[in-house]
Amino acid sequence: MISRSQLIGQIKQKKSFLCVGLDTDITRIPEFLKSYPDPIFEFNKRIIDATQDLCVSYKPNAAFYESRGVKGLQSLISTWQYLPKDTLNIIDAKRGDIGNTSDMYAKAFFDEDASGMSFDAITITPYMGNDSVTPYLKYDGKWIILLALTSSVGSKDFQYLETEDGHLYETVIKKANTWAGADKLMFVVGATKSTEFTDIRKHAPDNFLLVPGVGAQGGSLEDVCQYGMTKDCGLLVNSSRGIIYASNGEDFADAARAEALKLQQQMQVELEKAGVI
Ligand SMILES: O=c1ccn([C@@H]2O[C@H](COP(=O)(O)O)[C@@H](O)[C@H]2O)c(=O)[nH]1
16 A cells, blocks of 8 residues: 555655556567466566666556456466555556446455455546446545546547536546545546646646556657646656567566666656656
8 A cells, every 4th residue: 555645755765756567468578488387477577676666656457467367367466466565556457337346346456355466556437437436435545546638549539528627538537536535546647648737737736647658659758747747746657568578588677677767867857857856
């Protein structure tokens, strides 16, 4: 479990707001790892060892594990067990369903006794509304991260629809902030949407934003910080493929570390510029 003040403390100490995405694809990991009993876990373990002093968060994406059935679930559980307990460990599951089903999803990812895993935070889709979200809020110390404005091209299909608040993504943020405080609730905002961060901050001055889309998707870290950073930082910037697949040779962990270090160094500059550190 990691509270808002602990998260801010980690950011200041590590001079980083990097979230390393563990989107671990069996077809992209180095060949030599495939002789290990659990190649996906072995890969993640080495990535974690190589990056944990440079990041404040890890984000396994559930799809990469669930797509492998029982084996994948075991890799996810082993990865969760190995994750440092002072980083904010997010399961990127993008769930959303009626209340009693959400209860089960919450158990799956938050209740170690039930499932063998207890992540600090989960990503959720907001469109089924309040009763689809409240089951996760019952867990003390856990975070929910609602999709607000995604990095995808398809974000324009629904998220920009005009509403009384401006756009649908603004209504999502405004409404969800009546359900939980900034100590439990974050929003996903894509790095490819940096100019919208100013509007988003009007509705979410204190919430942390989980920002995917730098690196492989082309978003700019500098722009995200210019429009989205707060006095407490308020940002967790994710990079998955750009870090974990920096090399597919025996040097993959060193190459991942080098990419994470580049991002951490840019983040340090931004934190100093904004007076956070
Ligand atoms: O709007 C969104 C929401 C989630 N994601 C997820 O973040 C990572 C991004 O991976 P990269 O390899 O750094 O592009 C991935 O798990 C996505 O499912 C997103 O990209 N955009």
